[in-house]
Amino acid sequence: MRRTSSDGRSSENAELFTLTYGAIVRQLLTDLEEVEEVNKQLDQMGYNIGIRLIDEFLAKSNVSRCVDFKETAEVIAKVGFKMFLGVTASVTNWDADGTCCSIVLEDNPLVDFVELPDTCQGLYYCNVLSGVIRGALEMVSMKTEVTWLRDMLRGDDAYELQVKLLKQVPEEYPYKDDE
Amino acid sequence: MQFFGGSEISPSPPAPTATGNNAHMMYVFNRNGVCLLYREWNRPLHTLNPQQDHKLMFGLLFSLKSLTAKMDPTSAEKGNLGVPQLPGQGCSFHSFRTNTYKLSFMESPSGIKIILVTHPRTGDLRESLKYIYNLYVEYVVKNPLYAPGTPIRCELFNTTLDQYVRSIA
Numbered sequence: 001m002r003r004t005s006s007d008g009r010s011s012e013n014a015e016l017f018t019l020t021y022g023a024i025v026r027q028l029l030t031d032l033e034e035v036e037e038v039n040k041q042l043d044q045m046g047y048n049i050g051i052r053l054i055d056e057f058l059a060k061s062n063v064s065r066c067v068d069f070k071e072t073a074e075v076i077a078k079v080g081f082k083m084f085l086g087v088t089a090s091v092t093n094w095d096a097d098g099t100c101c102s103i104v105l106e107d108n109p110l111v112d113f114v115e116l117p118d119t120c121q122g123l124y125y126c127n128v129l130s131g132v133i134r135g136a137l138e139m140v141s142m143k144t145e146v147t148w149l150r151d152m153l154r155g156d157d158a159y160e161l162q163v164k165l166l167k168q169v170p171e172e173y174p175y176k177d178d179e
Numbered sequence: 180m181q182f183f184g185g186s187e188i189s190p191s192p193p194a195p196t197a198t199g200n201n202a203h204m205m206y207v208f209n210r211n212g213v214c215l216l217y218r219e220w221n222r223p224l225h226t227l228n229p230q231q232d233h234k235l236m237f238g239l240l241f242s243l244k245s246l247t248a249k250m251d252p253t254s255a256e257k258g259n260l261g262v263p264q265l266p267g268q269g270c271s272f273h274s275f276r277t278n279t280y281k282l283s284f285m286e287s288p289s290g291i292k293i294i295l296v297t298h299p300r301t302g303d304l305r306e307s308l309k310y311i312y313n314l315y316v317e318y319v320v321k322n323p324l325y326a327p328g329t330p331i332r333c334e335l336f337n338t339t340l341d342q343y344v345r346s347i348a
Contacts, residue, residue: 051327052320054289059309059316065288139210139289171290173241174212175234 014086018112025125035122042124046131047138054136057083065140069165070094072142073101076133076163085109093162102149105159116153125153130161141169201298202344203280207315209328210290212237215319216331218340240284240292247272273305283308291315295344307347314339 024045028038061079066072077089086109093102110126124130130146137144143166150156207216214233227235248254251270274283281301285293285308293308293315318336319325325333 055287055291055312055320056316058287058289059313062309141290171210171241173238175238 014109015112018109021110021128022114025123029120029123035120039122039124039127042127043131043134046128046133047135048131049128050132050135050137051139053084053132054139057136068098069142070098070101072137072140073103073163076136077103080136081105099165101163103161103163104150105161108152108159111153114153121154124148124151126151126159133161133163137163141171143167143169201301202347203296203298205296205340205344206233206236206292206294207331208233208237208240208292208294211328213328214330215291218337218344220341220344236294237292240294243272243275244286274303285309285312287312304347307343310343311340314343 025038025042028041029035032038032041057080061083063075063079066075073091077091081087081089081103087105087107089103089105091101091103093100095101108126110129114125116123116125127148130148134144134146145164145166147162147164148160149162150158150160152159201221203221204217204219206214209215212234214237217229217233225232248270254270271286272284274281276282276299279299281297281299283295283297283301283304285305291312293311295304295308295311297304314336318333318339319331320327322333325331
């Protein structure tokens with residue numbers, strides 16, 4: 001049966017992606033056994049993806065440099081998630097100085113067909129996403145901390161990621177002057 | 180198809196061709212100053228060894244970017260000269276021309292800098308540089324055997340790049 005998702009792509013591709021991700025998580029659980037270790041590995045994998053994904057995103061979306069962190073969060077939620085996962089997220093919960101916000105996903109293609117068993121309590125199934133955001137932002141000079149606030153697989157009503165800007169790291173001249 | 184040798188180590192000048200290959204050379208740097216790629220098609224004079232040449236080029240662009248941003252008459256910001264800027268921030272210079280060559284430059288917000296040196300009558304190459312950035316994404320970034328931050332050794336990228344540059348210059 002062939003359904004087409006709202007952005008026109010055949011959902012057979014999307015299913016393969018979801019099933020592949022599920023297989024990765026299952027294999028990590030078998031290899032590492034500790035749920036905390038799996039969380040860390042997923043985050044590291046996400047980071048390695050993010051540092052490459054940023055160039056693809058910049059090349060395809062043609063956005064210019066964001067003026068501030070608020071714009072950055074909007075671009076991630078509206079353009080980034082749309083481009084790579086086919087879903088739009090929303091940005092809420094800004095703190096007073098504009099360095100911390102929440103990105104909320106109603107729909108998450110990674111978790112189609114997934115239910116967490118009791119042996120996996122404490123697993124952040126979608127932790128690869130937090131790594132991807134952290135890696136991508138680091139390549140545009142922003143050091144961030146990304147954590148999960150709400151996770152539907154754990155019983156909450158949506159997926160909420162908290163993205164906190166730790167600092168901006170501008171380019172330094174990389175060569176020493178003494179040569 | 181013929182393509183000219185141009186490795187990152189010590190390129191030997193290629194034989195001049197009859198087809199109008201007017202591009203001289205190309206550099207790709209990342210945000211840490213590592214020269215990811217150096218391609219040479221037509222460069223008769225070598226004055227420096229490759230490492231010095233790359234450092235010189237990177238330093239030149241770093242300073243030029245900083246200078247052009249600080250001298251911007253339309254900008255309201257009063258930064259100090261020498262304070263490093265985020266890539267893509269401020270006004271972005273994109274080329275300079277001398278009587279013997281034109282240097283075109285593009286920097287992505289992720290710090291990837293693409294520099295193309297061509298003959299002086301070349302037009303605006305900004306779109307071409309964007310296309311080259313797309314080639315970089317497709318052939319290099321998406322290549323799982325490539326480690327980010329290291330010099331590029333993808334033959335397919337080199338070939339496609341040579342073909343494309345030949346068509347624009």
